[in-house]
Amino acid sequence: MIEYVKTILQKVSFSKYLFERELKKGLSLISPIELNEFKDWCYLMFGKIHNPILNRYFEPAI
Numbered sequence: 001m002i003e004y005v006k007t008i009l010q011k012v013s014f015s016k017y018l019f020e021r022e023l024k025k026g027l028s029l030i031s032p033i034e035l036n037e038f039k040d041w042c043y044l045m046f047g048k049i050h051n052p053i054l055n056r057y058f059e060p061a062i
Helices: 002-012 016-029 035-058
Strands: none
Touching: 002 016, 002 035, 016 035
16 A cells, blocks of 8 residues: 555645645555655655645654
């Protein structure tokens, strides 16, 4: 399932709105075991353009 979510995120990365929507949906599909790998991949691929969105979904609440 992680590969499917990665593919979708790559296709919608041009739009902040679509990216955030698909990231939120994708996180519900990914198993907890895959979460760290997925987080690292997201920051590597999209950290420069979608860093605030990634931080919102991956950083723990204070």
